[in-house]
Amino acid sequence: KDLNSKQIPFLPTIDYSSLNAFLPDTPAKLIKSEHFHNVPIMTGTTSAEGLVIYLVGQFDASILSQINEDIEILLPSHSTLERGSKKSLEVAAKIKAFYFKERNISEATLKEYVDLESDCMFCYGAHEMVKAHLQQNHGPLFYYHFSHKGIWGFFESAGRSIPRTGK
Template sequence: MNCGEQPFLPHEPAYIEQHGLFNQVPYITGVTKRESASFVTEKMMSQASYWQDINNDLEQVVPVTLGLAKGSQKSKEVAQKVKSFYFGNKTISYENRELWISLQTDLLFVTGVIQTVHTHANHSASKTYNYQFVYGHSGHAMELIFVLYNGKMQGESSNSVKIARIVGGLWTSFAKTGVPSVEGVAAWKPVTSNGSYPYLEISLSPVLKYNLEKEHMDFWENIYNEYGN
């Protein structure tokens, strides 16, 4: 790089976000209910060896961002706490695969999105909107299918058409005005810096709720507070 060039990223992304050094425009971010189901596939989970590997190496559920050495006492403690929180006394197995999908969804997507939502709302002069998409399979990027819907139309009354109109309407109004809204859907309130964390649960009947996956996020916040470096 020439000395006179401006770097594309002058700082670490977390630093940029925490100091408001970004283009402060209205922002939407969110997750689907079963994000990791697109990666933890039925084919993988149907194999006994998949679950054996997990149970033989439970520390794989310990986030790298905690900075804990694998095999350390703290890493083992976190692994056991995670297992207890998500599975209780149940075995991590195919029979409890939805719990595993939930854990992986939180690890890979929800914790990061929620941290971003809170930080962004605290350091942006523009509005931040959060959502959870719960329609259908709700796998990774499922909502984008309906933002740019190109599936076969099954008639105006079909559920696919209904959800496409809701999602498409929200994203279109956001692109036009900076405010996501569509007729017949509850007002989508932005996240605020005073600790109000609303999100829109997007389904055939969208509902405004608060504190996305709060119990799970409180668990991870406590883990990071106790074990994070």
């Protein structure tokens, strides 16, 4: 399993062939080219979105020990650093220190791992889109972070539990 190429099942579908396509290219390209309708935008993230890796079957406990052996797995999939380079190892070590402090990555640090996955898979993209929108200085923008843990959270409703996190 290639841990550096996690697949996120929630991506926009680009419609290249329709004459009046809603999304004729990637959002990043549309924003950069200023080829979009100037309408109010609402975007955001929710806490623990990284839990989606459990729901789509991209997690098992062996991943945690693999990361301890190869910390470059912690690099986001959009990283352009050359794997094995001094800079790549340095950045991976900083990521590990930020999320896990001095602890080894294990089931005891599962919450921190979920936070890392949330940031890599969801928060980074939302933040980059907001920055691009603000640089173009277009229309109203509403940016939120939602962190309510209700009884019908998507993880609990799937009938799963995460060991040692209380979630």
